[in-house]
Amino acid sequence: MLGTDKASLPVAADATEFDRRRFLDALLTVGFVSTAAAIAYPVGRYLVPPASGEAATESVVAARVKTLRPNSAAIFKFGSKPGIVVRTADGEVRAFSAVCSHLDCTVQFKSDTSQLWCACHNGTYDLGGNVVSGPPPRGLEKFIVNLRGEGDDAEIVVSRA
Amino acid sequence: MNVIDWVDERLDLTEVRHFVAEKGVPVHAQKIWYYLGGMTLFLFGVQVFTGILLLLYYRPSAAEAYESVQFIVTQVQFGWLIRNVHSWSANLLIGLAFAHFFSVFFLKSYRKPRELTWVSGMLLLFLMLGFGFSGYLLPWNELSFFATKVGTGIAGAVPVIGHFSLRLLRSGDDVTGATLSRFYGLHVAVLPAIASALVALHLLFVQRQGMSVPPAVEKRLKPGERLPQMPFFPNYILRDVLAWYVVIAVLAALAAFYPWELGTKADPFAVVPPGIRPEWYFLAMFHTLKLVPSHVLGIEGERLGVVVFGIAALFLVLVPFVDRRASRGESSRFFTVLAAAGLIYLVTFTIIGHYAK
Amino acid sequence: MQPTNRVQPGDRAPRTAVRQKVLALAIGLFVLVGSRASAAQETPPRGNSCVSCHSTQLDQRLVNPTRLFGGQDVHREKGFECVDCHGGSPASPDKASAHDASGRIAAMAFRGKPAGQALIATCARCHSDAELMRSYAPKQRVDQATEYAASVHGKRLAAGDTKVATCASCHGAHGIRLVSDARSPVFPTNVAGTCATCHADEKRMAGYTLADGSPLPTHQFNDYRTSIHYNALTKGNDLAAPTCNDCHGNHGAAPPNVGAVANVCGTCHAVFAQKFAASVHQPIFDKGCVECHNNHAVVKPSDQMLSAAAPGVCQPCHNGDDKTDKGAAAAGGMRAGMERLKDEIDRSGALLAGLQNAGIAVSDQQLALREAGSKLTLARTEMHGFDPALVAPILGDGMKIVAAVDRAGQAGRAELSFRRRGLFLSLGAILIFVVALGLKVRQIDRRDHERQAPSATV
Numbered sequence: 001m002l003g004t005d006k007a008s009l010p011v012a013a014d015a016t017e018f019d020r021r022r023f024l025d026a027l028l029t030v031g032f033v034s035t036a037a038a039i040a041y042p043v044g045r046y047l048v049p050p051a052s053g054e055a056a057t058e059s060v061v062a063a064r065v066k067t068l069r070p071n072s073a074a075i076f077k078f079g080s081k082p083g084i085v086v087r088t089a090d091g092e093v094r095a096f097s098a099v100c101s102h103l104d105c106t107v108q109f110k111s112d113t114s115q116l117w118c119a120c121h122n123g124t125y126d127l128g129g130n131v132v133s134g135p136p137p138r139g140l141e142k143f144i145v146n147l148r149g150e151g152d153d154a155e156i157v158v159s160r161a
Numbered sequence: 162m163n164v165i166d167w168v169d170e171r172l173d174l175t176e177v178r179h180f181v182a183e184k185g186v187p188v189h190a191q192k193i194w195y196y197l198g199g200m201t202l203f204l205f206g207v208q209v210f211t212g213i214l215l216l217l218y219y220r221p222s223a224a225e226a227y228e229s230v231q232f233i234v235t236q237v238q239f240g241w242l243i244r245n246v247h248s249w250s251a252n253l254l255i256g257l258a259f260a261h262f263f264s265v266f267f268l269k270s271y272r273k274p275r276e277l278t279w280v281s282g283m284l285l286l287f288l289m290l291g292f293g294f295s296g297y298l299l300p301w302n303e304l305s306f307f308a309t310k311v312g313t314g315i316a317g318a319v320p321v322i323g324h325f326s327l328r329l330l331r332s333g334d335d336v337t338g339a340t341l342s343r344f345y346g347l348h349v350a351v352l353p354a355i356a357s358a359l360v361a362l363h364l365l366f367v368q369r370q371g372m373s374v375p376p377a378v379e380k381r382l383k384p385g386e387r388l389p390q391m392p393f394f395p396n397y398i399l400r401d402v403l404a405w406y407v408v409i410a411v412l413a414a415l416a417a418f419y420p421w422e423l424g425t426k427a428d429p430f431a432v433v434p435p436g437i438r439p440e441w442y443f444l445a446m447f448h449t450l451k452l453v454p455s456h457v458l459g460i461e462g463e464r465l466g467v468v469v470f471g472i473a474a475l476f477l478v479l480v481p482f483v484d485r486r487a488s489r490g491e492s493s494r495f496f497t498v499l500a501a502a503g504l505i506y507l508v509t510f511t512i513i514g515h516y517a518k
Numbered sequence: 519m520q521p522t523n524r525v526q527p528g529d530r531a532p533r534t535a536v537r538q539k540v541l542a543l544a545i546g547l548f549v550l551v552g553s554r555a556s557a558a559q560e561t562p563p564r565g566n567s568c569v570s571c572h573s574t575q576l577d578q579r580l581v582n583p584t585r586l587f588g589g590q591d592v593h594r595e596k597g598f599e600c601v602d603c604h605g606g607s608p609a610s611p612d613k614a615s616a617h618d619a620s621g622r623i624a625a626m627a628f629r630g631k632p633a634g635q636a637l638i639a640t641c642a643r644c645h646s647d648a649e650l651m652r653s654y655a656p657k658q659r660v661d662q663a664t665e666y667a668a669s670v671h672g673k674r675l676a677a678g679d680t681k682v683a684t685c686a687s688c689h690g691a692h693g694i695r696l697v698s699d700a701r702s703p704v705f706p707t708n709v710a711g712t713c714a715t716c717h718a719d720e721k722r723m724a725g726y727t728l729a730d731g732s733p734l735p736t737h738q739f740n741d742y743r744t745s746i747h748y749n750a751l752t753k754g755n756d757l758a759a760p761t762c763n764d765c766h767g768n769h770g771a772a773p774p775n776v777g778a779v780a781n782v783c784g785t786c787h788a789v790f791a792q793k794f795a796a797s798v799h800q801p802i803f804d805k806g807c808v809e810c811h812n813n814h815a816v817v818k819p820s821d822q823m824l825s826a827a828a829p830g831v832c833q834p835c836h837n838g839d840d841k842t843d844k845g846a847a848a849a850g851g852m853r854a855g856m857e858r859l860k861d862e863i864d865r866s867g868a869l870l871a872g873l874q875n876a877g878i879a880v881s882d883q884q885l886a887l888r889e890a891g892s893k894l895t896l897a898r899t900e901m902h903g904f905d906p907a908l909v910a911p912i913l914g915d916g917m918k919i920v921a922a923v924d925r926a927g928q929a930g931r932a933e934l935s936f937r938r939r940g941l942f943l944s945l946g947a948i949l950i951f952v953v954a955l956g957l958k959v960r961q962i963d964r965r966d967h968e969r970q971a972p973s974a975t976v
Contacts, residue, residue: 035406038944042239045212050236058225076779080884104964105892120895122789134900135786235879241937244877396962401957410948417941423875 059159062095066152073109073116078158082106082128082145085156086125089114094157095139107140116140163481185369185390186397189378193268194268195397196353196404197261198367203405204254205360207412208292212349219299221345222340226301227426234423250295253412255442258289259507264301266480266500270373273488276481278366281359283478287357293442296349300339307437309344315450318463319471321370337429377491445507446470447513556854558573568600586693593694596654604641605629634680638663638672641685674769681722688712702740707752709761713741741814760786776885779806779813793902823854825899849904855906855913856897863890864922869927876932883923 008054060083063146075098076083084098086109092117098114104121115126115132123134130139144161147154166173186195218237220229233240262282265271271279298309313336317327332339374388384389391397439447447471453462477485486493572584586592593602601608607627610616616957632640642663646651651660662685666672671682688704695702705713717724718739726734742748742762750759765782766773774782783806784791794800794807803809809822810831823831826838826846836845866887870880893916900909 014576024954024961027624028679029956031947031954034947035409035944035951038947039409042242043214045238045242046240047217048238050238052232052236054232068617077881077885078880082885082888103895104888105895115716120899121787131758134788136896137750137754231874234877236873238729241877392965392966394957396966399955399959399962403959406948406952406955410945410952413941413944413948417938420876423877 040148059157061148062156062158064152065093065147065154065156068093070157071111071114075106075108078143084109084156085145085158086116086127092157093145093147094127095143095145096125096158097143099140100136101131101140102134102136102140117138180368180391181394184368184393186372186393187374187388188391189388190372191268191375191378192263195372196401197257197264199401200404200408201254201257201261202360203408204257204362205356207250208247208254209353211243214243214249216349221428223301223341226299226341227423230300230429231423241420245421246412248421249412249415249419251296251465252441253408255289255293258286259442262286263500263504266503267497268314268373268375269487269493270375271481272373272484272490274480275366275370275373278363278370278515279481280492281366285356285359285363285473288352288359289441292348292352292356293440295344295352295518297440298336298341298344299348300424301427302422303427303431303434304437306336306427306429307433308439309317309340310433311437311447312439312443314342315447315463315467318461318467320464320468323464323467324498335429353367376490378486378491379490390420438514441511441515444514445510449509451517474482482511519610528944567608567616568604568606571611571613571616578597579616583692586690587595589693589694590695601626601834634675637684637686638666638675662769665768668772669767669770670772687716694927704763706757706759706761709763710739710742710748713762715820722742738814741812745814745816746818747816758786779808785809789899790902793900797902797904799904819898821853821898822855826850837974845904848904851906852897852901852909855910856894856901857895859890859894859913859916859920862917863887863894866890866920866923866927869924873927873930873934876934878933880927880930882929886919886926887923890923893919 002043003042036047059086060076062078062083062085063068063074065087068074068085070087071089073084073086076085078097083095085093085095087093100107100118100120100123102118102123103120105118107116107118107125109115110117111150113124114127116127116129117123118125118134118136121135123136124132125134125136125140130137131137142161143158144157146157148157149155165174169178176226186192201468215233217232218229219238230244234244235241237243265279265282290357293310294309298305312328313327316330318322319326328334330340330343331337332343378388450463450466453466457465480496481488484493484496487496531699559664568778569584569588570949572580579887585639587600587801594937599608600606605621605626606618608614609621610623615623616630619628629636629640635713645758646660646663648660651658666685667676671684675684690703697704699705700707702708718736720736723736728734745757747761750756751761758784764785765772780791780794787807797810798954805813811819824830826832826836826843826849830838830849832838832846834850836849837843838850840846867884870887872885874880893912897909897912903909
């Protein structure tokens with residue numbers, strides 16, 4: 001075509017053609033593998049269950065029994081609102097919503113009176129969730145407590161009533 | 162011995178080999194439209210795949226549906242990707258299905274001997290709309306709840322069987338958790354079963370009869386001349402795969418840059434949000450119904466509108482049997498105009514419906 | 519001989535007689551049943567000559583007591599009778615002996631309708647007797663009469679004013695219900711209406727004055743009905759919310775002394791009273807809490823109140839235009855801080871909601887943001903010490919929490935960008951593949967074409 005040796009041209013053309021084909025096939029393989037990986041990787045990760053287990057609408061693990069000494073309490077997250085899990089002096093575990101019914105502050109446990117107390121305006125609740133004194137108009141929402149596991153290692157599972 | 166030979170020894174793949182070797186796709190100026198069907202099929206596959214993945218975490222109850230979608234999107238690894246791909250792919254699927262429908266309508270591919278392909282295709286189009294409607298409720302957010310309320314209410318306007326259909330759809334008189342369960346069952350079991358059967362039929366017809374050539378192209382052929390053919394394997398199939406990958410890219414970009422909203426959880430006792438309207442693929446029909454006066458010649462406007470749409474749908478399904486001229490191979494200008502009018506109507510009213518208050 | 523079954527003149531009499539007998543029987547039955555039904559008595563009082571005489575009187579004023587006492591009445595249900603308060607003889611059929619005032623026929627001399635001091639004495643005869651009350655209601659107090667004597671009502675009654683309230687004015691005399699009965703005039707939700715029967719009546723209150731000589735106001739009930747306390751009591755089902763007797767006293771009813779207002783409010787609003795007691799306003803305010811919050815029309819407070827310009831309550835003592843007025847400046851500063859924190863909380867909350875909508879998990883941050891809301895509540899409490907130096911740290915804590923939540927929000931947005939970047943990479947891979955595929959397709963086409971028409975160069 002360009003004045004080169006006709007005998008040698010087809011061979012050279014074939015060789016470059018072959019190389020080009022090899023390169024293209026290689027590129028294709030790389031492309032296919034990478035796109036397949038880009039699809040398979042998310043799908044694979046998706047199938048692995050997340051740490052939080054399930055949508056925390058109905059129930060949640062509040063704490064482990066061993067982290068709660070008698071006559072103490074801990075705040076936990078239930079959905080996007082705080083809850084409080086209390087271990088009474090005789091070892092029983094109870095759970096309430098920690099949202100004070102007065103102005104939505106978070107209540108805390110007072111171990112000297114064994115009552116739930118709201119720091120904002122001095123509202124006090126007993127360990128049944130009932131208002132003892134102060135401005136709260138209603139008691140604290142009570143949750144159902146179940147223990148999953150044995151003895152001190154048991155998980156405290158809190159569910160909505 | 163390779164795998165194919167191993168299978169051949171046992172199942173006799175002669176016919177398959179023959180088919181693969183011989184199947185061709187006609188090459189002409191309008192062949193670009195051939196890809197739409199394959200793209201629609203691909204997106205249907207994407208929907209089934211991502212749908213099954215979503216199934217693993219979704220909970221179809223009024224109390225948990227919204228939270229489970231929130232869970233998928235925020236807690237599950239790449240859940241946001243799967244959910245967004247599913248939502249966007251649904252819209253693209255319906256869009257492509259309509260494009261495929263219009264291209265077949267304009268190019269008269271429905272004419273004899275492909276009438277059954279058309280009928281199965283029309284039914285598939287309606288099924289896809291059903292998929293969209295039933296799936297839209299599943300996230301159980303405010304918009305989907307009220308859109309379903311309005312949509313099923315329109316179904317109630319059908320004469321004679323309207324109220325019965327409404328109760329059947331809603332699984333009761335109102336949209337409740339029972340509706341959610343029913344829509345879920347429809348969306349993941351009933352509709353997929355019917356759709357799979359129809360897709361199989363549709364593909365069987367297409368494979369058996371080959372691709373239709375537009376009348377205009379056919380006319381230009383000299384007697385005895387055959388259109389050049391492109392081998393189905395690998396030429397056409399690779400192009401098909403190319404188109405599919407472009408679709409994947411579009412989906413991925415949409416999922417990343419325009420994530421589908423969670424919305425607020427549905428509250429059946431809340432006031433209907435102003436300007437509530439269905440998804441874009443129902444917008445033209447919805448807006449038309451809104452424009453119909455409340456009473457026309459003594460008949461309730463909405464009822465009349467629904468009946469007219471029903472008749473139009475039936476007519477569309479029967480187009481191959483009505484368009485005699487196309488069946489005979491003659492030019493059928495009337496149906497081309499009809500298709501154009503339909504397209505203009507749909508596009509215009511969708512746009513108007515979108516911007517209407 | 520005439521047939522015996524034919525109607526004869528004179529036959530009418532027997533038939534009429536029968537009809538009359540039936541009619542009389544019917545009327546008798548009717549009266550019997552009717553009297554039973556209308557009385558609705560569970561246990562008819564034993565000495566029922568009072569009832570049998572009074573219930574047949576024409577004057578309704580004489581009939582009503584028997585009707586009411588025969589209905590739901592706590593005294594009758596405990597076994598008491600008319601004579602236990604009124605005296606007289608329950609068995610005597612005639613008025614003179616029934617109304618025996620000498621005490622010769624009856625165990626207790628008839629005293630008619632007690633009024634004024636006599637009424638107090640009638641009730642106190644039992645209700646101030648601790649031993650007697652112990653057998654009926656051991657927890658019930660027995661000092662009501664003593665309290666009453668110390669009240670404005672009691673003092674005026676002792677001075678001869680018969681218009682004032684006595685036991686029966688609030689509790690009723692017949693048909694008395696327990697205080698815990700929702701239909702009792704002294705059930706918490708009914709107390710204000712009972713007091714208002716007199717105290718909202720301008721004609722009745724005419725002639726009475728406050729300590730400073732100004733006429734006794736009668737708008738308290740209307741004011742109270744606009745208050746948050748009334749709202750909590752009637753709509754919020756909070757029976758602990760205050761009504762008239764919670765601040766003014768029950769039987770010892772008297773307005774709290776001017777100096778005692780803060781103590782009264784502080785019974786429930788203890789924290790605010792504490793802060794106020796330590797503040798600069800405590801010695802200055804004559805009327806304590808009422809200076810800013812009104813006494814009866816206590817409405818829900820808002821940040822708008824904290825200002826020396828209307829509608830703030832700091833004026834007219836403080837002048838917002840006076841740059842040297844430290845109080846006005848303090849109020850302005852505290853209010854600005856609180857409003858800023860509130861705005862920041864709202865803004866941060868909206869940001870989190872947006873992130874959640876886009877698919878980022880934000881419930882931890884939402885939980886933390888609530889603590890900022892608590893700080894705002896605490897700041898509003900601390901404000902009652904009227905010292906910006908005390909309020910500022912709390913507001914500062916709140917702002918710190920919001921800042922921390924914002925930082926977490928930034929992390930959320932970073933996650934979103936990370937996702938987009940990841941997607942770009944995938945798009946890159948897809949692009950490579952698409953280009954390669956396109957080239958491959960062209961290559962295959964060319965190969966097919968050459969196969970059909972091999973290159974002439976070979």
